[in-house]
Amino acid sequence: MKKIFLLVGLIATVFTQQLFAKDSKASALTPLLTSYLDIKNALVNSSSTDAATHAAEFLNAINGIDMKSLPASDMTTFMTFKDKLAFDARHISESQDIAHQREHFANFSANFFKLAKAVKLTDQVVYYDYCPMKKSYWLSADAPIKNPYFGKQMLTCGKVTQTLNK
């Protein structure tokens, strides 16, 4: 009998988690995380062209967000960071110079993490990594370190400093 209760409890828990998962995935801001990670991966691969393309996508996404569709608290946070994020994304999108893109990416990442901490963008685990050489941070969806500031030159330099959704 006890086992049945446990089983029912377990099923209820899983069901509830899935309901919440569906809820948070619906955030209008989730595409920003996708584009952010695309930019990051392009920099890991030292591709300035791809970084520029994905930064342009980010810019389109952030300018296309309907603020009225956001819950009030998310809207306030979003408004705090919108212009700052758009500024760095625009510079990355307009440059083909990877060093210049990486300069902007440092500030971009710091602001993006503040947004990601305040607004639930995903149910997936997000890592906040730090590069001691560059003294800068980045977000990643994967635990192994792949450094976007140096790429192949120093691919595994850095460490995880914070983890979201774990």
Ligand SMILES: [Cu+2]
């Ligand atoms: Cu610039």
